Amino acid sequence: MIDQLYRKAVLTVAERKPIEHLIRARGWGLAQRFVAGETIDGALKAVKDLSAEGILSNLDLLGEFIESPAQCDEFAQNVLNLLDAAHAQGITPYVSIKLSSVGQGKTEGGEDLGLKNARRIVGKARQYGGFVCLDMEDHPRVDQTLAQFRTLVGEFGAQHVGTVLQSYLYRTEADRNALDDLQPNLRIVKGAYLEPESVAMPDKADVDAAYRRLVYAHMNAGHYVNVATHDESIIADVKHFVLAHGVSKDAFEFQMLYGIRRDLQKQLAQEGYRVRAYIPYGRDWYAYFSRRIAERPGNAMFVLKGMLKG
Ligand code: FDA
Incomplete structure (x- = not known):
């Protein structure tokens, strides 16, 4: 509270x-x-620096006030430029996008602009052997994001596109179950938005308990899990869970935000866990x-x- x-x-x-x-x-x-930098070069330098420490990267172009369809297209083009630049520098691109930034909810030619731009981005990422994660935003967007995720997995395959589930929402355990048929690559987070108590648990202890249940359920289902948290007690419990259940170290990864708990990121990488830093960059920080x-x-x-x- x-x-x-x-x-x-x-x-x-x-x-x-x-x-x-x-x-x-x-x-x-x-x-x-x-924030890694205001430009693509700054972001790619951060990727290389982290890689030297055994830490993988997930690039996120920051954007604010992207409202008109033209601005959404421009934002999508900037993400495509990032994919090209990463590939040109020998980096297999792994990026996150917010569907609202590329036009989700705006219709163009009878089609959702967010889905149209996401197709361009996931298509290019696949061409380079890369991956796109659809970030999860506030609760009114969850239904559409999950539906568009399902469409994109159908078109490009679950190896090239994933999404995020937030443990603070009451609906999330049911959402995870409903996605199982896709064998989805999911990032589990606690949730970052100010949500009303009618949709999200107000008590941290409940959010943390739901977080553990989601991670264990996705591991038990045999699907790839991105354990995205800085919470040491959850991380310790996940380590015990994978040992006890024989989950291989390449069936999941820990993810943390750039610049937060750098010590823990390095320590986990040194222990042989896969660790990925979420690297935001851009002028809209x-x-x-x-x-x-x-x-x-x-x-x-x-x-x-x-x-x-x-
Ligand atoms: P919690 O908030 O309980 O913090 C646990 C401990 O971590 C704290 O005690 C502190 O030590 C440390 N810590 C946490 N935040 C810190 C900070 N800012 N600075 C310093 N220390 C900090 N959310 C969302 O709604 N949609 C999304 O798509 C994503 N995507 C995403 C990707 C990745 C890789 C991460 C790590 C997180 C997200 N999030 C997100 C954000 C997430 O929902 C959540 O708000 C933050 O991760 C903070 O929660 P923790 O799980 O770290 O736990």
């Missing part, structure tokens, strides 16, 4: 324009702890940065101290 109040307070303050102007003007140096601050009071202190230092 306190977690929820803190998160709400930070996100409300972050939405105030004067705060946004101040942080945009003075905060880039601080944001670089969580402000909203992403605010969400990371909202997750943890320690991060707000880090920003305040940095801003006071000038």
